Amino acid sequence: MSSDAGSESRIRTAAWIGLPLLAVLLAAAVVAAIAIGSTGIPWVTVVRVLAARVLPDGWIDLGGVSEADQVIIWMIRMPRVVVAALAGGALGVAGTQMQGLFRNPLAEPSVIGISQGAALGAVVTFVSGLAAAAVFWLPLFAFAGALAALATVYTIATRAGRTPVATLLLAGIALGALATAVSSLLISLSVVNWQVANEIVFWMMGGLDNRTWTHVWMCLPPLALGVLGARWYTRDLDLLLLGEETAASLGVEVERVRRVILTTAAMLTGAAVAVSGVIGFVGLIVPHMLRLVLGPSHRVLLPAAMLGGASFLILCDLLARTINPPEEIRLGIITAAFGAPFFLYLLRRQWGGYSLQ
Amino acid sequence: MTLRARLLRRGRLRAVLEAALCLVLLAAAWRAADGTRADWPRAEDSAESPAGFPRTVHDHAGDPLRLARPPARIASQALVTDHFLFAVVPPSRIAAVSSVAHDPRYSYVADVVAGLDVAVVEDSEALLRRRPDLLLVSHAARADMVSVARAAGIPAFRLRTEFDDFEQITAGLETVGRLTGRERAADRVIAEFRERVAAAVARRPAAALPPRVLVYVAMSGTFGAGSLFDHILTELGAVNVAAEQGVGPHGMISGEQIAGWNPDWIVADAPAGEEDAARRRILDQPGVAVTTAGRTGQVLVLDHRRFITMSHHAARLVEAVAAALYPDTP
Numbered sequence: 001m002s003s004d005a006g007s008e009s010r011i012r013t014a015a016w017i018g019l020p021l022l023a024v025l026l027a028a029a030v031v032a033a034i035a036i037g038s039t040g041i042p043w044v045t046v047v048r049v050l051a052a053r054v055l056p057d058g059w060i061d062l063g064g065v066s067e068a069d070q071v072i073i074w075m076i077r078m079p080r081v082v083v084a085a086l087a088g089g090a091l092g093v094a095g096t097q098m099q100g101l102f103r104n105p106l107a108e109p110s111v112i113g114i115s116q117g118a119a120l121g122a123v124v125t126f127v128s129g130l131a132a133a134a135v136f137w138l139p140l141f142a143f144a145g146a147l148a149a150l151a152t153v154y155t156i157a158t159r160a161g162r163t164p165v166a167t168l169l170l171a172g173i174a175l176g177a178l179a180t181a182v183s184s185l186l187i188s189l190s191v192v193n194w195q196v197a198n199e200i201v202f203w204m205m206g207g208l209d210n211r212t213w214t215h216v217w218m219c220l221p222p223l224a225l226g227v228l229g230a231r232w233y234t235r236d237l238d239l240l241l242l243g244e245e246t247a248a249s250l251g252v253e254v255e256r257v258r259r260v261i262l263t264t265a266a267m268l269t270g271a272a273v274a275v276s277g278v279i280g281f282v283g284l285i286v287p288h289m290l291r292l293v294l295g296p297s298h299r300v301l302l303p304a305a306m307l308g309g310a311s312f313l314i315l316c317d318l319l320a321r322t323i324n325p326p327e328e329i330r331l332g333i334i335t336a337a338f339g340a341p342f343f344l345y346l347l348r349r350q351w352g353g354y355s356l357q
Numbered sequence: 358m359t360l361r362a363r364l365l366r367r368g369r370l371r372a373v374l375e376a377a378l379c380l381v382l383l384a385a386a387w388r389a390a391d392g393t394r395a396d397w398p399r400a401e402d403s404a405e406s407p408a409g410f411p412r413t414v415h416d417h418a419g420d421p422l423r424l425a426r427p428p429a430r431i432a433s434q435a436l437v438t439d440h441f442l443f444a445v446v447p448p449s450r451i452a453a454v455s456s457v458a459h460d461p462r463y464s465y466v467a468d469v470v471a472g473l474d475v476a477v478v479e480d481s482e483a484l485l486r487r488r489p490d491l492l493l494v495s496h497a498a499r500a501d502m503v504s505v506a507r508a509a510g511i512p513a514f515r516l517r518t519e520f521d522d523f524e525q526i527t528a529g530l531e532t533v534g535r536l537t538g539r540e541r542a543a544d545r546v547i548a549e550f551r552e553r554v555a556a557a558v559a560r561r562p563a564a565a566l567p568p569r570v571l572v573y574v575a576m577s578g579t580f581g582a583g584s585l586f587d588h589i590l591t592e593l594g595a596v597n598v599a600a601e602q603g604v605g606p607h608g609m610i611s612g613e614q615i616a617g618w619n620p621d622w623i624v625a626d627a628p629a630g631e632e633d634a635a636r637r638r639i640l641d642q643p644g645v646a647v648t649t650a651g652r653t654g655q656v657l658v659l660d661h662r663r664f665i666t667m668s669h670h671a672a673r674l675v676e677a678v679a680a681a682l683y684p685d686t687p
Contacts (some may be wrong), residue, residue, distance in 0.1 A: 039482040068486050075509045076481050133418075135500040188609060191578065194665060195435075195497045195519065210481065210501040212508055327456065327479070 022307035085310035091311020095283025109269035110170025116179035117149025117272035137276035146270025206279035206332030229264035279337020364568035427538030435495035435519035557679035571620035610643025
């Protein structure tokens with residue numbers, strides 16, 4: 001890094017310009033996503049209905065607005081957009097944490113098996129019939145799967161109170177492969193029961209169809225805790241970019257910070273997968289794109305990744321449901337269509353000696 | 358670093374701003390949380406009720422649904438419920454169907470649906486605009502969909518769409534008849550279904566040895582004990598080889614197992630128009646070629662619709678299998 005005064009100035013500039021711009025982008029994405037759907041609703045109507053919901057009774061007159069429009073905006077589009085924002089923001093923050101912790105621009109939540117663990121939890125609910133029984137089972141099992149995966153990886157990789165990063169990564173890859181294999185086994189045993197197999201395959205491609213306010217309330221607590229925890233350790237993440245020994249010498253309790261950051265990343269990823277299915281590349285490309293523009297300081301990068309991830313997923317979802325109406329393209333396909341070329345670009349840059357600092 | 362030091366480092370102004378933002382968001386969320394259910398006028402709000410209504414019907418999950426009058430704008434989420442619906446109620450009362458209903462590869466009502474102005478259930482917004490007063494949902498559908506429908510004020514009714522025997526199929530038809538006030542139409546469909554099945558079962562010669570039949574569907578799947586196919590074969594006086602070998606309702610099998618089990622008949626599926634090519638592929642498999650079925654060419658390939666589409670159209674599957682197993686009897 002360059003001199004403290006110069007870098008601090010750049011951080012402030014990035015914060016005062018970049019973050020408001022991202023907030024405006026998010027607001028525009030939200031309005032566009034709510035206003036655009038398979039049936040046309042004027043954006044003025046959208047704003048009126050939303051305002052009537054948030055402001056005290058009587059402030060907004062909804063005369064002339066059909067009940068169908070009100071229900072579509074508030075019960076169909078709004079929860080879907082909110083879930084997209086929350087899941088995208090969560091994945092953005094988790095990806096930023098992973099890239100900072102592992103000091104690798106190719107890191108994302110799936111490298112230590114969190115996403116795969118969440119997917120396995122969800123597949124269990126499909127195969128057992130719990131997913132059809134009540135709304136909360138699938139998100140609950142997905143979230144539990146994410147945390148169980150993290151706990152298992154950490155237990156395997158920790159010896160004498162130390163958790164080497166390389167061991168953590170290898171354990172995560174192995175566990176992720178195992179979780180994927182078990183999920184595939186359950187799917188293969190169910191494939192002849194085509195209704196269940198259909199549901200599983202569609203869910204694993206990611207999607208936000210039929211999202212309700214229940215999904216919003218379910219993912220908010222772990223998400224809020226994860227974001228708060230992430231914000232709390234931004235300075236430590238910045239110091240870890242300098243290397244573990246340097247960070248330790250500057251007062252960072254490396255093992256404890258790593259444990260907390262991984263736990264918050266697991267909570268964020270688990271919450272996102274629980275309500276949106278398996279969606280890849282958000283945690284990879286969003287932090288990276290923003291780092292190129294705003295710099296590596298996590299004080300700015302974390303909130304930026306939250307705003308950017310939210311905007312990205314909302315816009316991808318908008319594309320997914322409008323590109324081939326009335327059918328929807330699965331959301332994971334859209335994010336992969338953007339993410340895979342960017343991933344290849346990152347690989348080429350890394351060969352050129354690109355670093356996170 | 359202590360908590361106090363962390364707070365001071367972050368700056369009081371930023372902490373206050375962030376806390377204020379959180380409070381505003383929480384207040385907006387609290388305000389918005391009221392009235393998260395829609396209250397559309399429903400059938401039960403009407404003044405007059407036809408004979409037999411109001412009535413309460415319990416769905417597959419045991420949840421009661423009270424109907425004040427016969428629903429006039431019915432939506433169906435699954436192919437099985439599409440078939441039930443089109444068999445029992447006039448098309449004018451159908452507001453939305455599943456996307457698969459439009460696909461002639463799987464649907465027996467695709468040609469009828471093509472001529473109707475119906476929404477696709479998977480498009481939630483188009484479904485809502487039709488203001489359905491009843492949504493038939495598969496028992497296996499995710500709870501999210503039912504939750505969205507009920508939150509939007511649409512009465513959702515879970516109906517069984519996987520069947521282990523003929524009585525479950527007729528029970529489904531009876532339920533649809535009861536829900537829609539079309540009991541007599543449902544009874545006619547049930548009677549026809551039973552007649553067709555009885556006629557197919559009657560093809561079996563009295564002294565015939567039970568043929569050993571193996572179901573072999575796409576991706577090496579089979580239907581064993583407890584499946585509808587098992588019931589069909591039992592009714593036809595045949596032996597379900599997969600059930601005989603201990604396979605459950607759904608299972609995967611290998612060529613080696615087929616060779617070892619040596620079925621007399623193999624019943625498989627293929628896309629419509631590709632039955633002959635699929636039959637040749639199956640006969641070319643080494644595990645099949647050494648079996649009685651493979652040596653005698655007793656491989657029956659039917660189009661997908663007969664396997665994927667159950668409902669009362671399972672009678673077509675029964676008829677086709679009976680005609681293959683007992684070709685000498687009318």
